[in-house]
Amino acid sequence: MIPVGFDYERPDSVDGALALLAERGEDAKILAGGHSLLPVMKLRLAAPELVIDIGRIAELRYIRVDGDEVAIGAGTRHHDLEASAEIAAEVPLLGAVARTVGDPQVRHRGTIGGSLAHADPASDLPAAVLALGGTVVLRSPRGERSVPITDFYTGVFSTVMEPDELVVEIRVPRTGTAGWAYEKFTRRANDWAIVGVAVVDGRVGLVNMGQTPLRASATEAALAGGASIDEAAALAAEGTDPPADLAGTKAYRAHLARVLTKRALTTAQG
Amino acid sequence: MTKVQITVNGEATAADVEPRLLLAHYLRDTVGLKATNIGCDTTSCGACTVLLDGESVKSCTLLAVQADAQEVTTMEGLSADGEHLHPVAAAFRAEHGLQCGFCTPGMVMATVSLLKENPTPTEREIREGLEGNLCRCTGYHNIVRSVIAASGQDPDTVQGLNGHAETAPSGGVEVAPGFSTGSDS
Ligand SMILES: Cc1cc2nc3c(=O)[nH]c(=O)nc-3n(C[C@H](O)[C@H](O)[C@H](O)COP(=O)(O)OP(=O)(O)OC[C@H]3O[C@@H](n4cnc5c(N)ncnc54)[C@H](O)[C@@H]3O)c2cc1C
Numbered sequence: 001m002i003p004v005g006f007d008y009e010r011p012d013s014v015d016g017a018l019a020l021l022a023e024r025g026e027d028a029k030i031l032a033g034g035h036s037l038l039p040v041m042k043l044r045l046a047a048p049e050l051v052i053d054i055g056r057i058a059e060l061r062y063i064r065v066d067g068d069e070v071a072i073g074a075g076t077r078h079h080d081l082e083a084s085a086e087i088a089a090e091v092p093l094l095g096a097v098a099r100t101v102g103d104p105q106v107r108h109r110g111t112i113g114g115s116l117a118h119a120d121p122a123s124d125l126p127a128a129v130l131a132l133g134g135t136v137v138l139r140s141p142r143g144e145r146s147v148p149i150t151d152f153y154t155g156v157f158s159t160v161m162e163p164d165e166l167v168v169e170i171r172v173p174r175t176g177t178a179g180w181a182y183e184k185f186t187r188r189a190n191d192w193a194i195v196g197v198a199v200v201d202g203r204v205g206l207v208n209m210g211q212t213p214l215r216a217s218a219t220e221a222a223l224a225g226g227a228s229i230d231e232a233a234a235l236a237a238e239g240t241d242p243p244a245d246l247a248g249t250k251a252y253r254a255h256l257a258r259v260l261t262k263r264a265l266t267t268a269q270g
Numbered sequence: 271m272t273k274v275q276i277t278v279n280g281e282a283t284a285a286d287v288e289p290r291l292l293l294a295h296y297l298r299d300t301v302g303l304k305a306t307n308i309g310c311d312t313t314s315c316g317a318c319t320v321l322l323d324g325e326s327v328k329s330c331t332l333l334a335v336q337a338d339a340q341e342v343t344t345m346e347g348l349s350a351d352g353e354h355l356h357p358v359a360a361a362f363r364a365e366h367g368l369q370c371g372f373c374t375p376g377m378v379m380a381t382v383s384l385l386k387e388n389p390t391p392t393e394r395e396i397r398e399g400l401e402g403n404l405c406r407c408t409g410y411h412n413i414v415r416s417v418i419a420a421s422g423q424d425p426d427t428v429q430g431l432n433g434h435a436e437t438a439p440s441g442g443v444e445v446a447p448g449f450s451t452g453s454d455s
């Protein structure tokens with residue numbers, strides 16, 4: 001499978017990428033790891049006129065402890081997260097979730113910025129960043145803005161990003177090593193989640209339970225009100241609208257959400 | 271057309287290519303190295319696995335232009351010659367880690383990358399580390415043995431009952447090839 005022809009630019013700085021986006025944003029696509037974009041281009045479901053490769057912009061690839069937060073460059077690869085000592089010490093949920101993405105080859109290429117920007121509700125990292133209460137930092141020639149992840153997603157494959165904006169950083173609170181868990185349910189190795197549940201500090205993020213990553217708010221409220229894990233987990237599918245496909249019906253996914261939430265809360269409690 | 275210069279197996283290669291040319295096709299058709307196979311063409315089977323700057327990647331999901339000015343290693347570049355096999359290739363031969371051989375170059379390259387990151391993996395770590403590589407022939411048993419042997423461990427000791435983990439890393443019961451992981455347990 002061969003993509004439709006396109007022009008290719010590989011700027012070596014964020015400014016260079018932003019200048020190209022400003023000029024041709026409507027016709028252009030950013031390429032980071034390419035592990036979501038290239039498959040859809042090969043299927044000819046996407047045919048950008050210009051591909052702007054940000055995959056080697058060094059200033060986008062970092063993990064830094066910054067006050068109460070960990071700042072992660074958008075170009076940081078899944079493998080960087082799983083191998084990072086800072087991540088393991090400060091926000092281990094993120095490393096563990098990154099480790100469940102695809103396979104080692106995919107993790108050597110895929111980036112956290114690409115994963116968040118792609119806005120696939122079946123992706124693992126968006127729900128983890130949502131459970132963490134993280135922030136997405138966007139930059140354009142007009143300046144920089146920070147969008148709480150709770151406001152970032154507008155639907156399947158869609159976000160509040162403007163065509164001239166680039167995700168440059170993801171910020172998540174430092175959580176320490178206790179109180180977290182990730183449960184990802186798949187039927188085959190190396191697969192996407194049928195449902196996934198990320199728990200950290202009593203917050204619960206759901207993978208593949210609606211149009212966007214979701215928080216299990218009823219579960220969170222019940223926990224905050226002193227409910228038991230069993231009682232709280234029973235509410236995990238409330239307010240969700242999971243997809244129905246070959247991997248499972250809506251009812252099956254709702255069941256999985258409750259079961260996985262119970263497991264994740266139990267593990268997180270230690 | 272875009273000019274690319276890619277070091278393949280230690281040798282400089284260069285060509286004017288269309289940006290849409292996949293690295294797998296660059297290696298097979300432009301450079302003429304045919305060990306790298308294309309199986310699924312959809313990032314699933316791993317037959318096209320090569321090393322890009324030392325890390326395993328699937329060359330069907332990478333543009334040749336993305337590898338410009340970088341180093342690529344294919345199965346051809348591993349061993350000096352047929353008499354002096356790279357330890358991973360030698361282990362696949364000794365442990366009979368292949369049948370038809372179609373998946374083998376990808377398996378071997380993925381193994382080289384795995385052992386670089388984790389020189390003495392457990393059986394479980396090997397199975398997870400090779401989850402991006404499919405084999406339709408062997409049932410994986412001898413592939414896992416090959417990797418254990420390549421890491422300098424004894425397949426008969428490592429791949430025993432103890433190697434078959436029944437509990438998830440979190441301590442919970444493993445119920446599916448899903449993942450359970452978390453703190454304090
Ligand atoms: C075989 C396979 C299995 C996979 N399994 C999983 C899985 O189990 N779980 C999972 O979560 N994911 C999975 N993925 C997806 C993988 O994690 C992707 O790497 C990720 O979703 C996208 O990251 P990328 O860097 O490759 O983005 P790209 O493919 O380069 O880009 C994806 C989209 O985001 C945009 N984009 C990228 N970076 C930026 C940026 N900085 N600013 C603005 N826009 C940007 C691009 O324009 C494009 O629209 C899998 C992929 C493959 C091929």
Ligand code: FES
Nearest residue numbers: 309310311316330
């Ligand atoms: S051909 Fe690349 S993964 Fe199958």
Ligand code: FES
Nearest residue numbers: 369371405406407
């Ligand atoms: S040996 Fe035939 S596919 Fe693996």
